[in-house]
Amino acid sequence: MTAPENTRTIAPYLHGLYKELVHDVTSVSLKWKTALQLFAVSEERIKLLNRTASGFFLVCQTTFRDDVFLSLSRLTDPLQSTGKDNLTLSRLTEHLDKMEHAELFEILEKKISLAIDNCKPFREYRHKTLAHTDLEKRLFLYRDPLPEISANQVNEAIQSVQDTLNTFGSYFFNTTTYFEEMIQTGGVDRLVYYLQKGLEAREKELQQKRDAHGLTSGSS
Numbered sequence: 001m002t003a004p005e006n007t008r009t010i011a012p013y014l015h016g017l018y019k020e021l022v023h024d025v026t027s028v029s030l031k032w033k034t035a036l037q038l039f040a041v042s043e044e045r046i047k048l049l050n051r052t053a054s055g056f057f058l059v060c061q062t063t064f065r066d067d068v069f070l071s072l073s074r075l076t077d078p079l080q081s082t083g084k085d086n087l088t089l090s091r092l093t094e095h096l097d098k099m100e101h102a103e104l105f106e107i108l109e110k111k112i113s114l115a116i117d118n119c120k121p122f123r124e125y126r127h128k129t130l131a132h133t134d135l136e137k138r139l140f141l142y143r144d145p146l147p148e149i150s151a152n153q154v155n156e157a158i159q160s161v162q163d164t165l166n167t168f169g170s171y172f173f174n175t176t177t178y179f180e181e182m183i184q185t186g187g188v189d190r191l192v193y194y195l196q197k198g199l200e201a202r203e204k205e206l207q208q209k210r211d212a213h214g215l216t217s218g219s220s
Contacts, residue, residue, distance in 0.1 A: 014096065017091050017095065018092065021075070021092070028067075028072060029182065032068050032158055035064040035065070037188035038188050039061055045192065048192065066130055069126060072154075072157050072158070073125075074087075076090075076161070078090070079094060111167055118157040
């Protein structure tokens with residue numbers, strides 16, 4: 001899809017909406033990427049986290065999940081909630097000239113609709129457990145439990161919101177944001193490296209104490 005040269009101008013307000021949405025999608029993409037690097041790389045990594053600070057990383061896992069679910073819910077919220085305007089993907093078509101950008105409008109409508117559908121489980125989860133504490137769900141959880149949400153569902157949801165923004169950005173600015181290739185300074189790999197070094201140092205310290213007392217690693 002290519003925009004004619006005379007339609008590449010964009011209203012400052014719509015440009016501002018797009019930039020803020022890119023910021024939000026970048027943020028949720030980075031958080032989800034970090035969560036996957038921590039908890040979905042290998043069994044060896046999970047064992048490392050459990051051996052070093054299992055309680056802390058359990059809190060991290062829950063916090064990452066809840067934050068990602070909230071972020072995806074907000075991105076696909078209605079235009080208004082409780083009488084207040086929301087910054088949401090649907091704003092892109094609301095302020096787009098349907099006649100001047102007819103092809104883009106039609107494509108964006110479909111992509112936004114797909115993103116909203118993909119994020120439906122997260123909005124339900126938010127309404128019942130995060131933004132509010134649904135009494136019936138809390139007291140009678142096993143009578144009508146919330147649907148389980150898989151990592152693949154999160155991946156699909158994030159990809160759909162990324163695709164929506166890249167469709168818009170490609171049309172107006174001839175640019176693509178490579179959300180999945182973001183480089184994080186001091187990220188998970190560095191954390192894992194120091195955790196491993198810490199365990200090695202701890203084991204060396206324990207071995208020195210055993211040697212000092214004439215104990216072997218197999219002694220009781």
